[in-house]
Amino acid sequence: MSQKIPVAVLGATGSVGQRFIQLLENHPWFEVKEVAASERSAGKPYKEAVNWVQSTPIPESVKNLTVKNCEPGLESKVTFSGLDSSIAGEVETAFASKGYAVISNSKNHRMDKDVPLLVPEINPDHLQLVKYQKYNGGLIVTNPNCSTIGMVLALKPLADAFGLELVNVVTMQGLSGAGYPGVSSLDIIDNVIPFIGGEEPKMESEPLKILGEFDPTGIKNIDIKISAQCNRVGVIDGHTECVQVKLKKKASIEEVKKAWINFSAEPQKLKLPFAPENPIYYFEEEKYPQPRIHRNLDKGMAVATGRLREDKLFDYKFIVLSHNTIRGAAGGAILCGELMKAKGII
Numbered sequence: 001m002s003q004k005i006p007v008a009v010l011g012a013t014g015s016v017g018q019r020f021i022q023l024l025e026n027h028p029w030f031e032v033k034e035v036a037a038s039e040r041s042a043g044k045p046y047k048e049a050v051n052w053v054q055s056t057p058i059p060e061s062v063k064n065l066t067v068k069n070c071e072p073g074l075e076s077k078v079t080f081s082g083l084d085s086s087i088a089g090e091v092e093t094a095f096a097s098k099g100y101a102v103i104s105n106s107k108n109h110r111m112d113k114d115v116p117l118l119v120p121e122i123n124p125d126h127l128q129l130v131k132y133q134k135y136n137g138g139l140i141v142t143n144p145n146c147s148t149i150g151m152v153l154a155l156k157p158l159a160d161a162f163g164l165e166l167v168n169v170v171t172m173q174g175l176s177g178a179g180y181p182g183v184s185s186l187d188i189i190d191n192v193i194p195f196i197g198g199e200e201p202k203m204e205s206e207p208l209k210i211l212g213e214f215d216p217t218g219i220k221n222i223d224i225k226i227s228a229q230c231n232r233v234g235v236i237d238g239h240t241e242c243v244q245v246k247l248k249k250k251a252s253i254e255e256v257k258k259a260w261i262n263f264s265a266e267p268q269k270l271k272l273p274f275a276p277e278n279p280i281y282y283f284e285e286e287k288y289p290q291p292r293i294h295r296n297l298d299k300g301m302a303v304a305t306g307r308l309r310e311d312k313l314f315d316y317k318f319i320v321l322s323h324n325t326i327r328g329a330a331g332g333a334i335l336c337g338e339l340m341k342a343k344g345i346i
């Protein structure tokens with residue numbers, strides 16, 4: 001039996017970092033050997049540095065690890081990053097330049113020409129970009145923004161089958177998306193905040209690259225227009241999105257549902273450990289999907305769609321829901337790592 005790949009989690013104390021630690025417990029291919037965070041945490045045992053808010057206990061194998069500084073010099077050559085974006089850019093560049101593989105959730109490198117913005121079910125071919133990176137044997141692969149991932153998974157089968165022209169989306173995003181401790185209770189209880197810094201431009205630009213075509217000189221963006229409005233709501237985990245689409249080719253409601261239900265891609269073919277059995281579930285019940293009920297669907301890695309109906313302005317409107325720290329962050333990045341291992345990149 002081959003040995004597991006030792007990995008380090010950068011930003012291990014944060015909202016996404018904790019999810020990495022939780023989800024990587026007993027992972028068949030990866031084993032968390034090192035944890036790193038800011039100077040505030042470095043030098044402490046992980047269990048003292050972290051304010052653990054997951055529903056399962058801190059894994060035994062991690063709780064006594066000493067938190068390290070986020071500096072190259074770690075023994076694990078594969079790193080999962082949940083670093084704050086204020087420092088992720090330079091730290092991830094430093095690691096990649098010293099030969100590490102960095103799989104990141106942060107925004108900083110997502111739009112770099114030679115960096116894949118990877119959703120394994122959608123654009124596994126974009127991984128070829130790492131061949132063109134100038135990181136001295138190291139590499140950077142990124143995961144999209146948490147609200148983008150759910151939406152693009154629902155859009156991909158429609159883009160393939162009918163073509164897309166226009167997308168309008170209004171989000172209701174969970175609190176864990178703001179990191180820990182995030183939004184203060186006095187701001188969010190009995191309230192909705194109609195602004196999330198930087199979120200709308202990300203939702204309007206990232207899907208163009210993800211759904212774009214591989215080219216060695218940089219991905220050729222898909223030619224669609226997206227308009228996004230993002231709101232923070234008092235839900236702990238789960239981003240719910242109201243989406244409207246205009247298609248290039250006419251399609252019936254049944255054809256759209258079929259495109260979602262039959263959607264299956266490379267991670268499912270390869271039976272990657274974190275791949276959901278079905279990337280997309282469609283719910284016929286009018287009141288579904290709901291974050292509290294559906295966010296953990298298929299290990300928290302699937303997206304739930306529902307309420308597909310004709311739209312007077314566009315062609316169709318529907319709801320999509322996904323787990324922001326699992327599919328939208330740590331789980332999605334682990335799936336990227338699994339695809340990279342299956343392809344011999346790490």
Ligand code: NAP
Nearest residue numbers: 011013014015016037038041084085106146177179180329
């Ligand atoms: P978070 O809870 O605020 O955690 C940030 C992490 O970065 C902590 O481990 C923190 O360590 C570390 N850190 C902060 N300053 C540092 C420094 N100067 N040097 C080294 N480490 C430092 O944030 P989060 O929600 O987990 O998000 C992490 C990243 O993932 C962000 O870039 C975010 O945009 C992205 N993301 C988040 C989500 C989500 O749903 N939350 C989804 C997708 C992507 P200390 O504890 O020691 O301060």
